Amino acid sequence: MFSFFNPFKGMFTKGEVKVSGNKVYVGNLAWGATEDDLRETFAKFGTVTEARIVTDRETGRSKGFAFVTFETSTAADSAVDGMYEQSIAGRPVKVSIAVDRPREARGGYSQDRRGGYKDNSRY
Numbered sequence: 001m002f003s004f005f006n007p008f009k010g011m012f013t014k015g016e017v018k019v020s021g022n023k024v025y026v027g028n029l030a031w032g033a034t035e036d037d038l039r040e041t042f043a044k045f046g047t048v049t050e051a052r053i054v055t056d057r058e059t060g061r062s063k064g065f066a067f068v069t070f071e072t073s074t075a076a077d078s079a080v081d082g083m084y085e086q087s088i089a090g091r092p093v094k095v096s097i098a099v100d101r102p103r104e105a106r107g108g109y110s111q112d113r114r115g116g117y118k119d120n121s122r123y
Contacts, residue, residue: 021073023098024080026066026088029053033062033089041088042068046075067098 026038038051050069053062070076076097083095 021097022070022076023100024068024070024076025094025096025098026068026083027064027094027096028091029062029064029066029093030089030091031062031064033066033091035066037089038066038068042070042079042083045070045079045082047071 024042033053035051035053038053039048042048042051047070048068049071051066052068053066055062068079070079080095080097083093085092085094087093
């Protein structure tokens with residue numbers, strides 16, 4: 001089955017992937033950028049309710065992308081149009097409406113006591 005965006009439903013047709021109308025993905029972010037830089041930069045498009053830079057669990061270093069949440073979807077759309085390829089902390093960023101994805105199973109111990117990678121085709 002193919003996965004495609006359906007603007008009338010507001011979600012992808014495959015699985016439970018949903019488009020978050022007021023959250024923006026910011027990619028190609030400079031490692032030196034801060035959440036305050038994001039708030040300051042995106043505030044001109046509307047009220048920013050949250051700015052979160054995604055960091056590595058072990059090192060605490062930025063992974064080079066972030067999410068900015070606006071109060072309204074109109075503000076998010078304006079930010080996507082106005083900030084695409086614009087510079088934040090000296091680096092041009094990619095901006096798009098964020099997609100909420102459900103967390104996938106990560107392996108490990110489960111009730112079937114096999115643990116690790118789940119390849120059920122062997123049994």
